[in-house]
Amino acid sequence: MTKNFADKLIEAVRKKGNPICVGLDPRLDKIPESIKQKALMLRNKDGEHLSPMAAAAEAVIEFNKGIIDAVHDLVPVVKPQIAFYEIFGADGVRAYVETLKYAKKKGLLTIADAKRNDIGSTAEAYAQAFLGEVSIFEDFDDEVVMPVFEADSLTINPYLGWDGIKPFVEEAGKYGKGVFVLVKTSNKSSGDLQDLEMKDGKALYEIVGHLVESWGADEVGENGYSFVGAVVGATYPEQAKKLREVMPRTIFLVPGYGAQGGGAADVKPCFNKDGLGAIVNNSRGIIFAYEKQGLMADAYTEAARTAVIEMKKDLEGVL
Amino acid sequence: MTKNFADKLIEAVRKKGNPICVGLDPRLDKIPESIKQKALMLRNKDGEHLSPMAAAAEAVIEFNKGIIDAVHDLVPVVKPQIAFYEIFGADGVRAYVETLKYAKKKGLLTIADAKRNDIGSTAEAYAQAFLGEVSIFEDFDDEVVMPVFEADSLTINPYLGWDGIKPFVEEAGKYGKGVFVLVKTSNKSSGDLQDLEMKDGKALYEIVGHLVESWGADEVGENGYSFVGAVVGATYPEQAKKLREVMPRTIFLVPGYGAQGGGAADVKPCFNKDGLGAIVNNSRGIIFAYEKQGLMADAYTEAARTAVIEMKKDLEGVL
Numbered sequence: 001m002t003k004n005f006a007d008k009l010i011e012a013v014r015k016k017g018n019p020i021c022v023g024l025d026p027r028l029d030k031i032p033e034s035i036k037q038k039a040l041m042l043r044n045k046d047g048e049h050l051s052p053m054a055a056a057a058e059a060v061i062e063f064n065k066g067i068i069d070a071v072h073d074l075v076p077v078v079k080p081q082i083a084f085y086e087i088f089g090a091d092g093v094r095a096y097v098e099t100l101k102y103a104k105k106k107g108l109l110t111i112a113d114a115k116r117n118d119i120g121s122t123a124e125a126y127a128q129a130f131l132g133e134v135s136i137f138e139d140f141d142d143e144v145v146m147p148v149f150e151a152d153s154l155t156i157n158p159y160l161g162w163d164g165i166k167p168f169v170e171e172a173g174k175y176g177k178g179v180f181v182l183v184k185t186s187n188k189s190s191g192d193l194q195d196l197e198m199k200d201g202k203a204l205y206e207i208v209g210h211l212v213e214s215w216g217a218d219e220v221g222e223n224g225y226s227f228v229g230a231v232v233g234a235t236y237p238e239q240a241k242k243l244r245e246v247m248p249r250t251i252f253l254v255p256g257y258g259a260q261g262g263g264a265a266d267v268k269p270c271f272n273k274d275g276l277g278a279i280v281n282n283s284r285g286i287i288f289a290y291e292k293q294g295l296m297a298d299a300y301t302e303a304a305r306t307a308v309i310e311m312k313k314d315l316e317g318v319l
Numbered sequence: 320m321t322k323n324f325a326d327k328l329i330e331a332v333r334k335k336g337n338p339i340c341v342g343l344d345p346r347l348d349k350i351p352e353s354i355k356q357k358a359l360m361l362r363n364k365d366g367e368h369l370s371p372m373a374a375a376a377e378a379v380i381e382f383n384k385g386i387i388d389a390v391h392d393l394v395p396v397v398k399p400q401i402a403f404y405e406i407f408g409a410d411g412v413r414a415y416v417e418t419l420k421y422a423k424k425k426g427l428l429t430i431a432d433a434k435r436n437d438i439g440s441t442a443e444a445y446a447q448a449f450l451g452e453v454s455i456f457e458d459f460d461d462e463v464v465m466p467v468f469e470a471d472s473l474t475i476n477p478y479l480g481w482d483g484i485k486p487f488v489e490e491a492g493k494y495g496k497g498v499f500v501l502v503k504t505s506n507k508s509s510g511d512l513q514d515l516e517m518k519d520g521k522a523l524y525e526i527v528g529h530l531v532e533s534w535g536a537d538e539v540g541e542n543g544y545s546f547v548g549a550v551v552g553a554t555y556p557e558q559a560k561k562l563r564e565v566m567p568r569t570i571f572l573v574p575g576y577g578a579q580g581g582g583a584a585d586v587k588p589c590f591n592k593d594g595l596g597a598i599v600n601n602s603r604g605i606i607f608a609y610e611k612q613g614l615m616a617d618a619y620t621e622a623a624r625t626a627v628i629e630m631k632k633d634l635e636g637v638l
Contacts, residue, residue: 083448136372188482
């Protein structure tokens with residue numbers, strides 16, 4: 001039987017002794033020059049330089065491998081944000097797939113942060129691509145069934161309602177994967193829609209929280225958590241506290257720690273009393289930690305490792 | 320000065336004499352065998368067969384070119400749905416870029432249907448990739464500034480509020496591009512969130528409609544419409560009627576006509592009294608029209624052309 005993603009995630013958190021998720025959001029201008037120089041010198045089979053986008057993609061892959069090598073023994077999970085790869089077009093998407101593959105090889109769980117959303121038939125295509133398998137050329141001898149992005153989980157947006165969520169939940173269940181549904185996001189204007197007051201006095205994010213908990217009700221694993229998770233920003237601890245109460249079996253993916261202003265005290269309400277129930281993401285604060293530490297970009301891997309160890313201590317203070 | 324996307328779109332609608340958007344949502348199993356056979360026979364520079372994903376991407380490109388050739392003189396705009404390309408990974412994204420490029424070359428406006436959404440700094444990366452330009456290797460002699468997806472417009476999801484929308488609106492304004500924000504989607508469960516009743520008695524979709532109209536208030540072109548559009552499903556004519564009233568200067572992108580059940584009478588409320596203000600998408604009903612017409616898949620281009628002409632007549636009956 002396929003193992004529930006929530007169980008895989010909780011076991012990884014226990015094994016590594018922390019709930020840290022490293023956000024792999026590369027920015028070319030912050031990647032060490034040495035890595036970029038090398039990428040620009042690469043040549044293809046015909047001896048030609050790579051296209052600028054292909055060179056950028058190679059630089060991103062090498063940068064990410066450095067981070068993954070530096071932190072894979074420390075943290076349970078990584079989360080590449082696809083926007084920072086799509087910016088390099090098809091080459092960037094190749095870098096995204098390579099990054100997910102390398103993280104997996106190094107024993108890390110992965111969250112594809114792509115916030116996908118669409119109506120049922122289209123959501124199915126996304127679900128197959130990110131979480132399941134794709135079957136092509138069924139009508140030929142060459143039929144191929146293969147995973148495409150091969151992520152362990154995917155962030156999704158709930159604005160379209162259940163039939164835009166269901167295909168992801170079904171595909172996730174089939175392949176031991178998970179989803180994280182946006183509930184209360186970490187950005188400043190997240191309240192424009194999410195805090196709107198409903199007829200019954202509840203805020204929209206609370207209603208969505210109830211929905212997400214119900215969507216995962218049949219998907220609870222051995223550890224008491226469902227593979228239908230929620231995104232709840234560290235920047236809104238009051239709202240997180242409310243959500244924790246209405247969503248006892250939902251794992252929170254918590255962005256907003258570090259560069260966005262959230263601290264350990266802010267993420268505390270995202271956890272249950274068992275010390276579980278949340279993973280805390282940090283992107284810039286880890287992968288570009290060299291800046292804050294006053295180091296050269298070339299020292300980015302050591303800086304990332306130091307930053308993870310510091311974050312672990314910081315979280316231990318409240319968990 | 321950069322021309323407002325709303326003006327470009329309205330002029331294209333006037334020139335072609337109809338508001339039809341052709342949805343380019345290819346499904347490999349419905350693409351003619353002859354196209355797939357040809358793709359599977361292709362070889363790269365080294366004389367090797369393409370990978371299955373690369374062959375699938377080639378089949379999709381050829382299929383789409385056939386559709387674009389068949390309808391480019393008839394319709395103003397096409398809308399490729401990116402899920403049906405991402406399903407083939409990086410190769411699929413290449414096919415997506417090629418499709419947008421070919422449509423542009425043939426004089427069509429394009430809507431990248433990707434429903435992207437994220438917090439500000441990440442939304443900026445998406446906006447640059449889909450609507451603007453990307454600057455890479457700024458710190459080298461090799462600095463390159465180039466468009467990546469080069470779409471004329473992009474669908475986006477409003478769940479994160481204004482600061483997740485603003486980067487798209489800014490980039491769109493800079494480059495003469497547009498956005499279509501999800502307001503009331505065409506799927507069955509769209510009401511799960513969108514129809515929730517607020518404290519003031521309004522439904523969430525109405526509030527979002529008001530927000531979208533206000534987000535576009537400063538972006539109105541010569542024809543009285545803003546480049547901040549809205550997605551409003553043909554399957555909910557009552558809601559569309561309400562939205563048309565609160566969003567007089569917003570262009571509606573209307574999915575749900577045809578295969579999803581919406582007819583000409585259902586899309587009528589999406590238009591203003593000037594006969595403008597909406598474009599009506601049809602995907603499966605055009606690109607796979609050969610099925611309904613009882614033809615072989617090889618006749619898909621003629622069938623698509625016939626379907627567009629029929630849809631044009633159908634819409635003329637109510638506009």
